[in-house]
Amino acid sequence: MATKQPTRIESLGEFGLIDRLISGIEAHDPTTLTGAGDDAAVIDCGNGRVMVVSTDMLVEGIDFDLTYFPLKHLGYKVVTRGISDIIAMNARPSQILLSLGVSSKISVEALEELYEGARAACDRFGIDIAGGDTTASMNGLVINITALGQAERDRLVYRSGASQHDLICISGNMGAAYMGLHLLEREKRVLNDIDNPEPQFEGYEYLLEKYLKPQPRIDIVEALAEEGIRPTSMIDLSDGLASDLIQICRSSRCGARIYLERIPIARQTTALAEQMHIDPVVAALNGGEDHELLFTVPLAMQEKIMRLGLVDVIGHITAEESGVCLVTPDGENIALRAPAFDRR
Amino acid sequence: MATKQPTRIESLGEFGLIDRLISGIEAHDPTTLTGAGDDAAVIDCGNGRVMVVSTDMLVEGIDFDLTYFPLKHLGYKVVTRGISDIIAMNARPSQILLSLGVSSKISVEALEELYEGARAACDRFGIDIAGGDTTASMNGLVINITALGQAERDRLVYRSGASQHDLICISGNMGAAYMGLHLLEREKRVLNDIDNPEPQFEGYEYLLEKYLKPQPRIDIVEALAEEGIRPTSMIDLSDGLASDLIQICRSSRCGARIYLERIPIARQTTALAEQMHIDPVVAALNGGEDHELLFTVPLAMQEKIMRLGLVDVIGHITAEESGVCLVTPDGENIALRAPAFDRR
Numbered sequence: 001m002a003t004k005q006p007t008r009i010e011s012l013g014e015f016g017l018i019d020r021l022i023s024g025i026e027a028h029d030p031t032t033l034t035g036a037g038d039d040a041a042v043i044d045c046g047n048g049r050v051m052v053v054s055t056d057m058l059v060e061g062i063d064f065d066l067t068y069f070p071l072k073h074l075g076y077k078v079v080t081r082g083i084s085d086i087i088a089m090n091a092r093p094s095q096i097l098l099s100l101g102v103s104s105k106i107s108v109e110a111l112e113e114l115y116e117g118a119r120a121a122c123d124r125f126g127i128d129i130a131g132g133d134t135t136a137s138m139n140g141l142v143i144n145i146t147a148l149g150q151a152e153r154d155r156l157v158y159r160s161g162a163s164q165h166d167l168i169c170i171s172g173n174m175g176a177a178y179m180g181l182h183l184l185e186r187e188k189r190v191l192n193d194i195d196n197p198e199p200q201f202e203g204y205e206y207l208l209e210k211y212l213k214p215q216p217r218i219d220i221v222e223a224l225a226e227e228g229i230r231p232t233s234m235i236d237l238s239d240g241l242a243s244d245l246i247q248i249c250r251s252s253r254c255g256a257r258i259y260l261e262r263i264p265i266a267r268q269t270t271a272l273a274e275q276m277h278i279d280p281v282v283a284a285l286n287g288g289e290d291h292e293l294l295f296t297v298p299l300a301m302q303e304k305i306m307r308l309g310l311v312d313v314i315g316h317i318t319a320e321e322s323g324v325c326l327v328t329p330d331g332e333n334i335a336l337r338a339p340a341f342d343r344r
Numbered sequence: 345m346a347t348k349q350p351t352r353i354e355s356l357g358e359f360g361l362i363d364r365l366i367s368g369i370e371a372h373d374p375t376t377l378t379g380a381g382d383d384a385a386v387i388d389c390g391n392g393r394v395m396v397v398s399t400d401m402l403v404e405g406i407d408f409d410l411t412y413f414p415l416k417h418l419g420y421k422v423v424t425r426g427i428s429d430i431i432a433m434n435a436r437p438s439q440i441l442l443s444l445g446v447s448s449k450i451s452v453e454a455l456e457e458l459y460e461g462a463r464a465a466c467d468r469f470g471i472d473i474a475g476g477d478t479t480a481s482m483n484g485l486v487i488n489i490t491a492l493g494q495a496e497r498d499r500l501v502y503r504s505g506a507s508q509h510d511l512i513c514i515s516g517n518m519g520a521a522y523m524g525l526h527l528l529e530r531e532k533r534v535l536n537d538i539d540n541p542e543p544q545f546e547g548y549e550y551l552l553e554k555y556l557k558p559q560p561r562i563d564i565v566e567a568l569a570e571e572g573i574r575p576t577s578m579i580d581l582s583d584g585l586a587s588d589l590i591q592i593c594r595s596s597r598c599g600a601r602i603y604l605e606r607i608p609i610a611r612q613t614t615a616l617a618e619q620m621h622i623d624p625v626v627a628a629l630n631g632g633e634d635h636e637l638l639f640t641v642p643l644a645m646q647e648k649i650m651r652l653g654l655v656d657v658i659g660h661i662t663a664e665e666s667g668v669c670l671v672t673p674d675g676e677n678i679a680l681r682a683p684a685f686d687r688r
Contacts, residue, residue: 006451006452006453006454007451007452007453008448008451008452009446009448009450009451009452009455010448011452012452017452017455017478018476018478020452020456021455021456021459021478022459022473025463025472025473027472028466028467028470028471028472029438029439029470029471029472031438031439031494032438032439032472032474034474035472035473035474035475038475040475041439041441041474041475043395043438043439043474043492045389045390045391045393045395046389046391046393047389047390047391047393049389049390049391051387051389051395051492053397053439053441053474053475053490053492054441054475055441055442055443055475055476055477055488055490056443056477057443057444057445057477057479057486057488058479059445059479059480059481059482059486060482061482062445062479062480062481062482063479094373094375094376094387095373095375095376095385095387095397097385097397097398097399097490098399099399099400099401099488100401101401101403101406101486102353104352104353104354106353107350107351107352107353108350108351108352108353108355108356108361108364109350109351110350111353111361111365112364112365115365115366119369122372123372126372126373127372127373128369128371128372128373128376128379129366129369129379130376130378130379130385130387130397131379131382131384131385131397131398131399132362132366132399133399133400133401134361134362134365135401135402135403135406135407136403136406137403137406137486138403138404138405138406138483138484139482139483139484140482140483142401142403142445142481142486144399144401144443144488146397146399146441146490148387148395148397150375
């Protein structure tokens, strides 16, 4: 490294970085069924059942801003994030472990608030806080969540199972969490020097809720199971529709075509985006943290999916050579790209 | 919180903080066998087998200093830390997941070095890197390791199983990692303003190795299993002998008496401690990160344990009322206390 210029992480993008770090890793343990590269790792329990495990780190100043993120909501959201990874494998979430790095400016009461939110989410979804670690931190709060779940081995859904002609389905709507974040950032800027700030949130409560207290879509996987629909691939929408769809296509070695006018966008999302001169479609495609589910089902399931009334079909899987495209209402094809490594 | 003074974390100590955060948590999921409060959480796999899971966060500037901690060694040590928690449950470690928070000053090559060290440890002990997460960080490097292992349910060893008259055993020697850290800190101070620093490490290579590249004592649990010795309680020595012994006593509701002259201390540890005017016994009792094993066995196992030739018997378990004591060579009893929450 003395003579060569070091490579900046941004130059690789997040996918490129992870690919480079895990390239050539060989499995040693026979219980490792799937390693890095999906929402969660899959570990064989030996009786037709598997354990799925995911890990996620959230850093103050990058992933959340404590000036407007109530700690109770943050605790809730962290759990949603962990659970979402597990249900995206079509598994039942059962435990979480929380690691905290806390700076001296954080009080015991503040940590209790964080835990209160985490416990509320766990209570709601029947999940246990099974352990954790608390360490000091030089600057700000760092949270790592490990989430665990169980499933029958043959019920699991991977990112890699999509095939040509499959329908691309989505729960909820896109870009709301992203606009919720923009709203909070705007009010923070506006009210920066004011003594008794009164932020203006009327009419945008839904966006705040989606950003500050998103719900994991356990209801969707339960409804799919009840109807006998097993997705061919699935992913938790954490990085944004474009990025997460590309992940499915990379893993499944396929292309995709989604139709702009079919992407569900909430009224409040469109209204605030227009007010802030942001293209609502950009919010919907690149805004992360919606924690909705993106999945594919065989074409033959079309009627069943429609009857469900819970999800939207936004396009279909194509051959790998066709790439990942957004089709505009006037028929234009726009190639989708994953955003670069995020250093907000 | 507006009228009441917030409680500083230091005022509770680390045990107190964790107790307060997890107090009153009720289990929801029947697969959660043991939650917070041991080296690892225990999850039922349903066929007489269990999965054990631990999580640990390491923060730059608190847990490591990159000015003298080579990234390759850091990767190795992080894995040792994870594995140690799993073997302290008498389980076989099988997978790890790594989360990284990286600031923009870290290059791709630096992360590759870190991974190289982690992979070397995984290769050596037959463990898989099964997943992870990479996020940005405002300040410095944050690493979280989740470690997983499996065991037969009735083979597990908890912190809570020690009973009166059990022998207290220890692998390796105490305080070496702590003195290794002191040596590195001293050379950093001395060589701070020098252009081509040449640190003086001769004669203390063992201490550096213990601090920078500790080995998880898988050999000990394997030897115990071969001899048919099942510890009644066990803990990984990460916080220091005094603190970790107190943990066993708290969990097992018992007291302990250990004998000062029986605590194994390496020659290099004593030599450097004396040179630096540190009491070697203080280093041995309070110095953390040795990653040796502290465990108890029934008194009847005494001969078997001695024959093993791998561990030292340093004392025995007493009634809870007697407290946790260090007995000096002249027969004095000194009560041991856990150090406060560490904000180095």
